[in-house]
Amino acid sequence: MTLFIDGDAFPNLLKPIVLRSIERLALPTKVIANKKINIGRSSHIEYIIVDQGADEADHRIVDLCQKDDLVITADIPLADRIISKEGHAIDHRGELYSIENIKQYLAMRNLMESIRESGEMTGGPKAFGPKDAHAFANQFNAFLAKNC
Structure with a gap:
């Protein structure tokens, strides 16, 4: 299994959580975004910067993702793809699609x-906080325990 991280708007509170799991499980990970996103230093992480464009990172993730891979994204159309x-998709608030x-x-x-x-006028999502990170x-971690 490979972990993909959609780098668009990836919350800082999640970076140490994800990095610990990557290191603990030696989990191959690809962070894909149209700008530099730093999750942390690890030999298991590959950073891929794509061209600017609304869905360039999404297209690359879909191209690379295979059966049973996990994608962390808040982008519901990407999760659907x-x-x-x-594959599997989880959002930043812990919803497993x-x-x-x-x-x-x-x-x-x-x-x-x-x-x-x-x-x-509709309100956007509530601000991301520690409860969401938890x-x-x-x-x-439950997903990884079951699938790794």
Whole structure:
């Protein structure tokens, strides 16, 4: 299994959590973004910088991801693409996307986008904090314990 990290807006609070697991499990990891993102120093991490563009990092992740790989991303359409390749995806708040729930998340995301585009003001997600990092750590570590 390879771990992929969608570097777009990757929360700083998660970096030490993820780095500890990468080191503990010698987990091959690719951090992909259109700018330099530093998770930490590890011989198990490869940093890949892609061209500027809205979905360049997403396209590269999908191209490289294989069955049973894990992607950390808050991008629901990317998670959907990963699930369709029989990969796994988890968001920054610890939500593990699956074949059973990804279409529901995608539909909700598309609905909210449509509402925003119509001019309706909607609040964004709440600020990321320690409780979110804790929820992520629990789900991430449970996934790794089961799959590594």
